Each structure stands twice: as C-alpha cells, then as structure tokens.
Amino acid sequence: MDRILRVNLTDLTTRSEETPAAWAGLGGRALTSTIVAKEVPPACHPLGPNNKLVFAPGLLSGTSASNSGRLSCGAKSPLTGGIKESNVGGTAAQMFARLGIKALVLEGVPQGDAWYGLRVTKDGVEIREERELVGSNNFAVLDVLEARHGKKAGVISIGTAGEMRVTAANISVRDPSGKLRSHGRGGLGAVMGSKRVKFITLEEEGAPGIQIADPEKFKAASRVFTKALMDHPVSGTGLPTYGTNVLVNILHEAGGLPTRNFTAGRFDGHDSICGETMHDTIVARGGKPRHGCHAGCVIQCSQVYNDKEGKYLTSGFEYETIWGLGANCTITDLDDIAMADSIMDDLGIDSIETAVAFGVAMEAGILPWGDGKEMLRILREEVGRGTALGRVIASGAGAVGRTYGITRVPVVKNQGIPAYDPRSVKGIGITYATTPMGADHTAGYTIATNILNVGGQVDPLRKDGQVELSRNLQIATAAIDSTGMCIFVAFPALDVPECLPALIDMINARFGAALTGDDVAELGKTVLKTERAFNMAAGMTPVHDRLPEFFRTDPVAPHNAVWDFSDEEVDAFWNF
Amino acid sequence: MDRILRVNLTDLTTRSEETPAAWAGLGGRALTSTIVAKEVPPACHPLGPNNKLVFAPGLLSGTSASNSGRLSCGAKSPLTGGIKESNVGGTAAQMFARLGIKALVLEGVPQGDAWYGLRVTKDGVEIREERELVGSNNFAVLDVLEARHGKKAGVISIGTAGEMRVTAANISVRDPSGKLRSHGRGGLGAVMGSKRVKFITLEEEGAPGIQIADPEKFKAASRVFTKALMDHPVSGTGLPTYGTNVLVNILHEAGGLPTRNFTAGRFDGHDSICGETMHDTIVARGGKPRHGCHAGCVIQCSQVYNDKEGKYLTSGFEYETIWGLGANCTITDLDDIAMADSIMDDLGIDSIETAVAFGVAMEAGILPWGDGKEMLRILREEVGRGTALGRVIASGAGAVGRTYGITRVPVVKNQGIPAYDPRSVKGIGITYATTPMGADHTAGYTIATNILNVGGQVDPLRKDGQVELSRNLQIATAAIDSTGMCIFVAFPALDVPECLPALIDMINARFGAALTGDDVAELGKTVLKTERAFNMAAGMTPVHDRLPEFFRTDPVAPHNAVWDFSDEEVDAFWNF
Structure with a gap:
C-alpha cells in the first residue's frame, strides 16, 4: 500500500503514514485537492504556517501507460486566494509512484532563516539544511544536484522567485533530458519558498516499483489507448509537428x-x-x-x-x-x-x-x-x-x-x-470564469471543440452550448488530472470511442478495481465541488466567477464580439 | 429645495436635478452611501467608468451648529473593493450647503488624456480643461487656485498620487487657514484621478444660504450642544490641549x-x-x-x-x-x-x-x-x-x-x-473586523469606552460587551456621519444626557422635522445595512469580517493578549 509522507518544517520532523482508506482511490489532483480541502484552513494566510504544499503522482503514474507521468501539486494559492492544483511532466511523478509514495505533504514554516533541501529515497524523506544553493536559480540547482546525486535523480526546485515568495513563482521539475518543466500557475513556488524548502530530490534505488493487479488486461488496454493517441490528428500529427504553438495561426484566423x-x-x-x-x-x-x-x-x-x-x-x-x-x-x-x-x-x-x-x-x-x-x-x-x-x-x-x-x-x-479571447471563443470564457483555479485554459479546454472541432462543433461566437461544453470538459479534466495523464489525451478521448474505456481499463487493471465511466465522471464532479467549497469557505462568492468588466464593454475585432453571458447563465455552470 | 449636481466626465456634460423625495432626509454618509449603493454596480472596476464619486455635506453643515462642517465623500473603494465613505473638515461642506447643493456626483471617465477642473458656483458646475496644474501637488494647487479665485474659494483637489491612481491616494480639502484636510482613507483620490478631475473649486457669491425652519429652537438647542462639547473633559480639555496625539501615552500605558x-x-x-x-x-x-x-x-x-x-x-x-x-x-x-x-x-x-x-x-x-x-x-x-x-x-x-x-x-x-491593537483593546477589533469600511477606528470608536471610560467602562482585555459596544457605536457613528458633525461630538453625546437630544433638536429645527432618537438610530442601522449589502454584492462574505491570522496566533506584550473571538461571535455583530 502506498504511503503518505509528511514533512513538518516548523519542528523539522517527518512522518510516513498509511494512506487512509478514503484516499486509496485518489491520485493527482483528486488527492491534492482532497488533502488541501481537508487540512488547510480556508482563511489562512497562504504563506503562513497553516498552508500545506502537497505533491501527488497520478493513479497511473509510474506504469507504462502512455503520457501518464504528470505530477500534481496543490495548496492554497497566494495568487488567487483559493485552492490550486497545477500539474507537470518531468520524472518526479513516476519516481514518487515507484517509491510507493502516494503524496508528499509539506507543512508548517521554519522559525529561523535557514533553508532546507529534502531528500526522498526508499527509506522516506530526510531534511537537510541547505546553504550552497540558496540564492541560485533553477539551472544552477539542476547542475549542482546532478553532481550530488547523479543524472537519474529527480529534482523539484524553486528559483530565486520562489525564495522571494512572489505570486508568479512556480515550482520546477527535472525532465528526462536534464532540463525542467514547471508547475506553472498559481504561485505554488511562493508557498514552497515560504516553507524555506529550496529543493526536493528523489532517488529510486531499491524502490518497490509498481504492482499491476492484472498485467495482461493492462497491456491490452494500454495498446488501445496508445493507438488512439497516435491516430488522432491533433495528438498524433499537429502537436508532434508544431508543438502547442501550432495554435498561433489557428487562433489568429479565428480572431x-x-x-x-x-x-x-x-x-x-x-x-x-x-x-x-x-x-x-x-x-x-x-x-x-x-x-x-x-x-x-x-x-x-x-x-x-x-x-x-x-x-x-x-x-x-x-x-x-x-x-x-x-x-x-x-x-x-x-x-x-x-x-x-x-x-x-x-x-x-x-x-x-x-x-x-x-x-x-x-x-x-x-x-x-x-x-x-x-x-x-x-x-x-x-x-x-x-x-x-x-x-x-x-x-x-x-x-x-x-x-x-x-x-x-x-x-x-x-x-x-x-x-x-473569451469574447470570440466563448466556451473558454465559461472555463475562465468558473474553474476554481482562476483563469486557466487547461481546466476545461473548450478550444478543442470551439476551434479544433474535436468532440463535435460548438460555434465559438455564439452562447449556445458553451456552458454545457465547459462543464463536461471541466468534469472530465478534473478526473484526467487525477490519473497522471497529460491533458492532451482529451483529444482522442473526445473523438475515438475506445480511448476513454481503455483509460478506465488501465486504472482497473492497475488496482484490481471495477470503475465505470460514470464513476470517473463522479470523481471529476466531486473534485470540482470540493475545490469550489474550499474557495467559498476562503471568502469567494459567485461574484468571483466573473470575467473582468472590460470584456463586456469593449468589443474585440475582427468579430466585434463582447462577453454577453448573464450572471445567471454563468452560474448555471454549477448545476450538476 | 437643495439639488443634486451631476458631472459626467465621459461626455463632459453636467446636470442639476431636484433631490428625490427619498433622499431629502439624508446627508453626509447616509447620502453618499445611498447614492453609491443605488447607482454603482457593485462588481464594477473602481477606476472604471461605472464607479461614481459622490460628495455630500451633512444635514447640519452650513448652519451655525458647532462642529458641523464635515464633508462626506463616497465611492466604491479601489483599496477595499467595497463601499467607502470618508469625511473631512475644511470649508467645502459649508459652501456646498450654502450653495444649496445636496450632493455633487462625478460619473464616467474621459475618453482622452485631458485633465479637468470643476468650478462650482451658484449657477451650477462648469467643466474646464486644466493644463497648468497637472503634475502639481496639493500645496501648489492651493496656491494657484487661491490666485485664481481668491482666499475664500473652497478647493477639493488631488496631488500626484491621485493622478497616479494609487490606492492610498486621498482627496484634499482647503481649510479656513488655507491649509488642507483630507478625505484620507480608501483611495478615493484614485477614483477622482480615474475621472481625470484634478480639482473642484467652490465660490459662494450669491449663494442662497441656509434656511432654518425654526431659528429660535435651533439657537436654543445649539447652545446646549456647544456647552456639552465644551464641558466634557475629552472634547473640552484633552483634545484642545494635546490634540489627538494625547493618545500616545494613554495607549502606551494600556499596552x-x-x-x-x-x-x-x-x-x-x-x-x-x-x-x-x-x-x-x-x-x-x-x-x-x-x-x-x-x-x-x-x-x-x-x-x-x-x-x-x-x-x-x-x-x-x-x-x-x-x-x-x-x-x-x-x-x-x-x-x-x-x-x-x-x-x-x-x-x-x-x-x-x-x-x-x-x-x-x-x-x-x-x-x-x-x-x-x-x-x-x-x-x-x-x-x-x-x-x-x-x-x-x-x-x-x-x-x-x-x-x-x-x-x-x-x-x-x-x-x-x-x-x-485589537488584541489588547478588543472592542476596536470588532469595529475593524465588521465595519463595511475596512479597518477604520472612526467607524465605531470603542477606545472611548475601552480606554477613556467615556460612556461607561468595558474592560479592553476581556471579550464581554465588546460586540454590543462596537455595534452601538457603529450605529451611532453612521448617523452622526450623516449630520456633518465631527465624530468627536460622540464623547459628550455618550456622557452628557442633554447632548444627543440637542443634536436631534437642531436637525428638527433646521428642517421642520420631528425626528426622535429612535429615528436617528434607525438611520444609522439603515446606513450600515446598505453599505454591507453593497459589499456582499461586490463579492464580500463574512470571511472578509476577520482580522488577519497573526492576531490570533501571535500574543502581544505586555498582556500577552491574542484575538480570541470566534467567527460566530464576530458575526453576531450584524444581529440588529
């Protein structure tokens, strides 16, 4: 059974706990948001001792499933004042999973001025005071830690921005080529900085690895899933060729x-x-x-x-x-x-x-x-x-x-x-307005359907169908973010009938479970409602589910579009 | 009948309107908060075209009543995001009143980069483009405007901070000695700056003046009121001798x-x-x-x-x-x-x-x-x-x-x-937490009773009685802020039995009305509830009625006091 590791920075102690039964079926965003919602007082100062920074690999991380290597990080955000989950590629998610660590939870803040590095191994987590790398930026941190622990070690770190606790500070994660990827949004680097943790290293030596309950079923489902990913024109051709930047001309064209x-x-x-x-x-x-x-x-x-x-x-x-x-x-x-x-x-x-x-x-x-x-x-x-x-x-x-x-x-x-632009791609405006994350395109990427015609067609310039589109995508995304899967698996999942069942089959084969599509949708809904409840308890209201005033008053060329949803129409998002 | 003057900065037009019947009995804060709550969309950007900046003299301003020369200014605050009223001395309130202007309302924002000065006379208000004083600070503005309009002209102005629209920017008002006083709190200067109004001048020549319905009754009440002010040890001796700074040693002593x-x-x-x-x-x-x-x-x-x-x-x-x-x-x-x-x-x-x-x-x-x-x-x-x-x-x-x-x-x-400090003077903590103004000692100055033993005694270090004390004072203050009276009239009003009846008698004599003490208390309650409703519609919740976390966790010497009210105890403030 995977374990929960806790590091208390106030008294510099660590704990390894059995995973509570209620959390056993959770991973990634579902787990970080559940822990934050349960353990962080919603009204606390995000940089104070009562916030917690939670890392959790997805349910499928560490397996051979394609694109399953995302790591979630959650906390109360110093940028939004609400709950935050931000996920990232790199090597850390797979290492956490193979080390049998379901979540790593950083708690408290140190009393003094010292900085710390955390070292995660098969034996748990160790806190060491760090002097050399304080004041260094990420590239130097990666270099020095590679020298200390070798090329295979995982690294999670903050640069000087995180040390400064500014609210755009992110958390970086080493990728397979020794470069970095980022838990970009929501200022989570400031939370790590407030805990005076400069970096976390992971070493896999002696790790228990992943046990698959039904390896044959897993392999079969994995093949179907991978084929769907590679056959779909967006995930199989567009993104591999031009990267996400394929979108500049597409969005330009769409106005x-x-x-x-x-x-x-x-x-x-x-x-x-x-x-x-x-x-x-x-x-x-x-x-x-x-x-x-x-x-x-x-x-x-x-x-x-x-x-x-x-x-x-x-x-x-x-x-x-x-x-x-x-x-x-x-x-x-x-x-x-x-x-x-x-x-x-x-x-x-x-x-x-x-x-x-x-x-x-x-x-x-x-x-x-x-x-x-x-x-x-x-x-x-x-x-x-x-x-x-x-x-x-x-x-x-x-x-x-x-x-x-x-x-x-x-x-x-x-x-x-x-x-x-939410005026001329209205579905994404509903996502920006309603996601508990603050404006975040990845929370319910309606561009897929509004612009790329994936999963059907919903005219980006009309209001019809946008709330439903965003709702369905946000629910699905909250679930996908819990599996460790990259959000781009949504493209084939929306278009290829066997893709999503294969994903669910992999989860079932991994854990010996019997989840249905409805169970997965239910998980997504629960995650969203948990996150929203945290935000409400932190002082948000439906007034926070609004786009800035200027989108309503200033039309944007070439369509002279404005944001024309009523408050009631936006709030209907939450009717599920 | 006094009139409402409106200046629309978007189209550079002005309007003079009859006072609506519902506003006839309102002045000062009651009027600014009523207008803001009725006309400003709560979720609007405070520096955008939908905010309004409202100036209103008190009900007794312009009369011979002692200490009645306060001017209220209201808007949606760019500092708090909620409704704001800030009042000030100086000569403007009395001039507005004698000019028969019940309120001056600035609306919209200019399209271009020009700045404006407003000139208020018996004929109304005139908009003039201003070049010379743009980029000048308040002392230079006062000097130049004195040269333009003479020593008797009233001046309301912003310095370069207001031009920069920073959220600590205030609005200054010329005082009888040619110096200035400030609508200090809540960033109202940024709102004036957003409307590109550098200053407002007032000239009294030909003003209709104040009509007192019952001059004899007014005079008699005024004498009683003035005597109470002068006899009370705080307003009659302490403040005149040492100014408000008499409080340094008193608060030091109290910890x-x-x-x-x-x-x-x-x-x-x-x-x-x-x-x-x-x-x-x-x-x-x-x-x-x-x-x-x-x-x-x-x-x-x-x-x-x-x-x-x-x-x-x-x-x-x-x-x-x-x-x-x-x-x-x-x-x-x-x-x-x-x-x-x-x-x-x-x-x-x-x-x-x-x-x-x-x-x-x-x-x-x-x-x-x-x-x-x-x-x-x-x-x-x-x-x-x-x-x-x-x-x-x-x-x-x-x-x-x-x-x-x-x-x-x-x-x-x-x-x-x-x-x-709200930990060691707990009543004021209730005021800071609950007033719709954001932390503001003047909104319900419990120091009077907690520290100065005016209006009774409520131990500053114990929780007992603080919510009631703050509630009663906030209700009374909201009413007093509507009369044009200086808040320091509260000292005799709390201790001298004939003071408050004399104040009400003056209002009744001025307008030929028959208000009772209950009516005045009802007015105060209505003002508070109107302000709170605006804040709630702007996105605030009871979570915004909280002191910062550190007051609860960090004891303060010499009493090692912490803020120990539960959320429910604080929220009980609004039970009226």
Whole structure:
C-alpha cells in the first residue's frame, strides 16, 4: 500500500503514514485537492504556517501507460486566494509512484532563516539544511544536484522567485533530458519558498516499483489507448509537428488571438511567431521539433529550440508563452521570446502569468509595446534582482494593474487570462470564469471543440452550448488530472470511442478495481465541488466567477464580439 | 429645495436635478452611501467608468451648529473593493450647503488624456480643461487656485498620487487657514484621478444660504450642544490641549500602542512622540497648540506645528499618523514624522495607510526600522516620482505585504489597521473586523469606552460587551456621519444626557422635522445595512469580517493578549 509522507518544517520532523482508506482511490489532483480541502484552513494566510504544499503522482503514474507521468501539486494559492492544483511532466511523478509514495505533504514554516533541501529515497524523506544553493536559480540547482546525486535523480526546485515568495513563482521539475518543466500557475513556488524548502530530490534505488493487479488486461488496454493517441490528428500529427504553438495561426484566423493586452483578436505579426515559423527555425538550427516532457510520452509536443548559433536556448516552449509575449505584447522576435522563456524558467516564474503581466505593464507605460529587449532587461535586472518593479511584474497581471491603476486587466480570481479571447471563443470564457483555479485554459479546454472541432462543433461566437461544453470538459479534466495523464489525451478521448474505456481499463487493471465511466465522471464532479467549497469557505462568492468588466464593454475585432453571458447563465455552470 | 449636481466626465456634460423625495432626509454618509449603493454596480472596476464619486455635506453643515462642517465623500473603494465613505473638515461642506447643493456626483471617465477642473458656483458646475496644474501637488494647487479665485474659494483637489491612481491616494480639502484636510482613507483620490478631475473649486457669491425652519429652537438647542462639547473633559480639555496625539501615552500605558509592525503593545520611545512633548515643542517654537479644521469647531484638536526654525511645518497632525510612523515604525524624531506628514499631505496620500505600509516595508527589509531619513527619501523620491517602489508603498500595507511575501500584514478588507491593537483593546477589533469600511477606528470608536471610560467602562482585555459596544457605536457613528458633525461630538453625546437630544433638536429645527432618537438610530442601522449589502454584492462574505491570522496566533506584550473571538461571535455583530 502506498504511503503518505509528511514533512513538518516548523519542528523539522517527518512522518510516513498509511494512506487512509478514503484516499486509496485518489491520485493527482483528486488527492491534492482532497488533502488541501481537508487540512488547510480556508482563511489562512497562504504563506503562513497553516498552508500545506502537497505533491501527488497520478493513479497511473509510474506504469507504462502512455503520457501518464504528470505530477500534481496543490495548496492554497497566494495568487488567487483559493485552492490550486497545477500539474507537470518531468520524472518526479513516476519516481514518487515507484517509491510507493502516494503524496508528499509539506507543512508548517521554519522559525529561523535557514533553508532546507529534502531528500526522498526508499527509506522516506530526510531534511537537510541547505546553504550552497540558496540564492541560485533553477539551472544552477539542476547542475549542482546532478553532481550530488547523479543524472537519474529527480529534482523539484524553486528559483530565486520562489525564495522571494512572489505570486508568479512556480515550482520546477527535472525532465528526462536534464532540463525542467514547471508547475506553472498559481504561485505554488511562493508557498514552497515560504516553507524555506529550496529543493526536493528523489532517488529510486531499491524502490518497490509498481504492482499491476492484472498485467495482461493492462497491456491490452494500454495498446488501445496508445493507438488512439497516435491516430488522432491533433495528438498524433499537429502537436508532434508544431508543438502547442501550432495554435498561433489557428487562433489568429479565428480572431481569438488576444493582441496588445486584449484590444484585438488578430496580430499582424503572427507569421513571425507561429508554429510553422518556429518549426522551420528549429530544423534550420539543428534543434529538435519533437521532445517529450516525460518518459512514455507519445505526443512529444515539446521541442529543443536553439539560438542563432545552434546552441540550446529553451524547450517546453509553449503556445501560451509565445502568445503572451508575442501577440499580447506585440513582440515579433521569436528569439527574444525564447530567451525570455529560458530566463523565466531559470528564475522560476510562470511564463503565462508573467507574459500577461507584461501586457498590462506595456499598457501602463512601464515599457514600450513590442520592446523585447527591454522586456528581457526587466526579467534579468528587475525580476532577477528582486527590485520593486521586478517584484510587481513577478506578482502577476493583477498586481501590475492594481499598482499602476489600470482597468484593462485580464484576470479571473487574480490569475492572468491566457491565450484565447473569451469574447470570440466563448466556451473558454465559461472555463475562465468558473474553474476554481482562476483563469486557466487547461481546466476545461473548450478550444478543442470551439476551434479544433474535436468532440463535435460548438460555434465559438455564439452562447449556445458553451456552458454545457465547459462543464463536461471541466468534469472530465478534473478526473484526467487525477490519473497522471497529460491533458492532451482529451483529444482522442473526445473523438475515438475506445480511448476513454481503455483509460478506465488501465486504472482497473492497475488496482484490481471495477470503475465505470460514470464513476470517473463522479470523481471529476466531486473534485470540482470540493475545490469550489474550499474557495467559498476562503471568502469567494459567485461574484468571483466573473470575467473582468472590460470584456463586456469593449468589443474585440475582427468579430466585434463582447462577453454577453448573464450572471445567471454563468452560474448555471454549477448545476450538476 | 437643495439639488443634486451631476458631472459626467465621459461626455463632459453636467446636470442639476431636484433631490428625490427619498433622499431629502439624508446627508453626509447616509447620502453618499445611498447614492453609491443605488447607482454603482457593485462588481464594477473602481477606476472604471461605472464607479461614481459622490460628495455630500451633512444635514447640519452650513448652519451655525458647532462642529458641523464635515464633508462626506463616497465611492466604491479601489483599496477595499467595497463601499467607502470618508469625511473631512475644511470649508467645502459649508459652501456646498450654502450653495444649496445636496450632493455633487462625478460619473464616467474621459475618453482622452485631458485633465479637468470643476468650478462650482451658484449657477451650477462648469467643466474646464486644466493644463497648468497637472503634475502639481496639493500645496501648489492651493496656491494657484487661491490666485485664481481668491482666499475664500473652497478647493477639493488631488496631488500626484491621485493622478497616479494609487490606492492610498486621498482627496484634499482647503481649510479656513488655507491649509488642507483630507478625505484620507480608501483611495478615493484614485477614483477622482480615474475621472481625470484634478480639482473642484467652490465660490459662494450669491449663494442662497441656509434656511432654518425654526431659528429660535435651533439657537436654543445649539447652545446646549456647544456647552456639552465644551464641558466634557475629552472634547473640552484633552483634545484642545494635546490634540489627538494625547493618545500616545494613554495607549502606551494600556499596552495597546502597536509597535514595530504590531509585534508589541508598548513603545520605549513613546516620550519622544507623545502629545505632551508635541505640545511643549509647538509652544516653544511659536506654533499653535489649538486650531480648528473648519469654521465653528469648538474643540480645535488640530494645531500648527513649526520646525526648529519656527517656520510652519504641518497641521492636522494626528495621533494615528504619529503612531504609524512613530511606534509602528520605531521612528522617534517627531520632526521627521511632521515632515513626512507634510509630504504626504502634499502628494495626497493617506497618512494612516502609508504609515502602516511603512511598518510592513520595514518588516520586509525595504528600509531599516526607525530610519526616518530613509522614510522621507522614499516619500520624496520614490512615491513622489512614481517609481515602482513608490507605487507599492502608496498602494498601502496590503500591497506591500503581497509584493514582498510578508505574512504579518495588519489590514482588514485590505485597509491598514490603525493605531490601536485589537488584541489588547478588543472592542476596536470588532469595529475593524465588521465595519463595511475596512479597518477604520472612526467607524465605531470603542477606545472611548475601552480606554477613556467615556460612556461607561468595558474592560479592553476581556471579550464581554465588546460586540454590543462596537455595534452601538457603529450605529451611532453612521448617523452622526450623516449630520456633518465631527465624530468627536460622540464623547459628550455618550456622557452628557442633554447632548444627543440637542443634536436631534437642531436637525428638527433646521428642517421642520420631528425626528426622535429612535429615528436617528434607525438611520444609522439603515446606513450600515446598505453599505454591507453593497459589499456582499461586490463579492464580500463574512470571511472578509476577520482580522488577519497573526492576531490570533501571535500574543502581544505586555498582556500577552491574542484575538480570541470566534467567527460566530464576530458575526453576531450584524444581529440588529
């Protein structure tokens, strides 16, 4: 039976507990949200001793199932003030699972000024005071920890942003190629920083590994599932070829590419930053257009993006980041954006939140529109040095808006709105408004159906069907986020009839269970309701399920679309 | 019949309307809160076109009643996100009243970059584009407007902080001596700045003046009222002699003087900053220990504080400001604090919010504890120039805490907690927690009874009776704030039996009405409930009626007191 490991930073003790029966069927987001909801007082200060930071691999993590290597991290978010789950690839989820660790829970905060590293092995977790790496950014942390523990060790770390406890700080996880991936959203790096944990290492030696209850059934289901992933045009062709950045031209065409801080829906410079251009640039410079964020990924939407000299510059270079600094800030030099992506990874700040913050900063006149070089200077010299300006930017879009008195601030629950204009892609607006996570496209990715015609067609410009679409996707996503599966398995799951049953078969084969599709949907609903109840107890109301006022009053070209849902229509999301 | 003047900044039009019958019996806070609650969409952006900024003199303003010259200003607050009323002395309330203007309502926001001045005369209000004074601070604005309109003109203005729309920005009002007083709290200056109104002037020439329905009855009641004010030891002796700063030693003695960002309840340096020292310094330097903020004030708790050379330095130099930069920031040089007071007045930022922000800034290591010179430099060179650091400080204590990841942040509803530790003076904690204004001592000043034994005795260290005390005082205050009366009339009103009936008699004599004490209490209740309903519709919940977590977990010396009310006990405040 997998165990729950607890680390109390207040008294520097650790505990290994049997998994309570009620948590046995939970993993990933279902488990982090359940633990946070049960153990964290909703009104507590997110950076104080009563918040907890919970890591949990998914139900299928550690198995050979394709794309099952996602790690969930949860806490009360210092960015939104509500519950947060953010998941990530890399090697840690699979190592936690093979080590028989169902969740790692960080509790309390140290009394003094010391920093700590945690070392997770088959024997449990050990707390060690850390001096060398305090003040270092993520790349240096990865290098030093590789030297200490070898290339195979897993690493979870924060950069200086997390040490500064700014609300765009993220948590980084080592990937199979020694680079990093991020628990990006919601400021979880600030929570880790508040607990003065600089990093967590994982070593697998002697790990019990995964027991599959019915290996034959598992293998059979796994084959069906993998085939569905590879046959679907989005997960099998589009994402592997162009990465997520395939979306720049698609959203531009749809008029849903938020441009110049959400004042237009198309960007004249789209050709300079689109997936097609990026693909050709990568190939010409000897990079890799395909790259997986974790072992077992068959989609490989990541890439290795080299600079002009053919030297490694960044990877995990996502559409939302490129949109955010590109169209949203009108920066057209993809190399500047790639360099920014690398710097943000190193500092440990969420590239979506930071990019949305830069859009508001440009509106405020802090730097000129489209000035990639000044954006890079601010990242290096202001955020990197923790100046007041750097801290404001690294506190996210809402903070920049409040500090500079700006009214066009694209946030919900104080989290920056990503990459898809909710006026012209209305389904995603319902997701932004209602997800307990704050504006988060991954919580119910209606773009699949609104724009890519996956799982049917729902006209992005009309209100009809959007609430149902977002509801169904959010329920499904909450369940998928609990399995350790990458969200992109949703594309085949929506279109290929045998995909979802195969996923459920794998879970049943892994645990000797007999879950049905209804059980899985029920799990998704329970997760959402648990998260919402936490937010309500933390002081949120349906008024927090609203898009910013300007989406209602300012029409966006080319469709002159506005956000026209009534409050009642939005609130109907929760009728399930 | 008095009229409602409206200025629409979106289309640059003005309107003069008859007062609706339902508003005829309202003035001051009752009127501003009623208009805001009726006309401002609770979820709107406070700096956007849908917020309104409402000025209203009290019911007795403009009459000869002692201490009746307070002007209320209301809006949705950009600091708290809730409804706000802040009142002020100066000459404007009396001029509005004599001009027959029941309220002035600023609506909309201009499309372009122009700034405006408003000129109020007997003929109404006129909008003029303003260029000369844009970028000027309040003292220069007062000088230039005196040159333009003469010494008798009333002035309402914002400094550069209001232009920057920072959430500690206040609104200044000219006083009879040509200095200024402030609508201090809640960032109303940012709302005025968002409407691009740099100032409002008032000229009384040809004003209709005040009609008293029953002059003899008014005179008789006024005499009784004034006598009560002058006979009471607090309003008749303590405040006139030492100003509000009489409280430093009293609160130090009581162990309720928050020190070093609320980590202790007594301040070793209290002697350097106390009212007694201040009085002697003022006298020695040829200043004035007594000075009124408006014509007709018989308390005269203000003063003229000169510098070492005997030159005017500041006035309206309040206990809460001196506490905030003194004990709270451990600055012991009263001249530094006086200079800061003058700079804050000039820039147009709330001296309470800013002082609480400096306490958090010192905790964050932005500047050393007790460093008055660096505090002055930050005010001049950072806030004054609108740097990122300056904007963060001038966004208030909550903003500093969020930007620097600090957990000891003394705010309620994001408004800084003033001058009285709620752990050791528990009644005021109930007021901080429950008032719809955000932490505001003036909303229900339990210090009167907890510490000064006015209106009875309620032990400050015990929970018994605090909720009732705060409730009764908040209801009374909401009513008093509607009359134009200074809150300090509450001292005699609590102790002298004939005081409150005399106040009601004056209102009845003024309007030919027949209000009873019950009617006045009912008015206070209605105001509070109206304000709370607005806040709830804006997204607040009872969770927003809570003190910060650290008051519950960190005991404060010398009494080792903690905040020990249950949520249910606090929420019982609203049982009326």
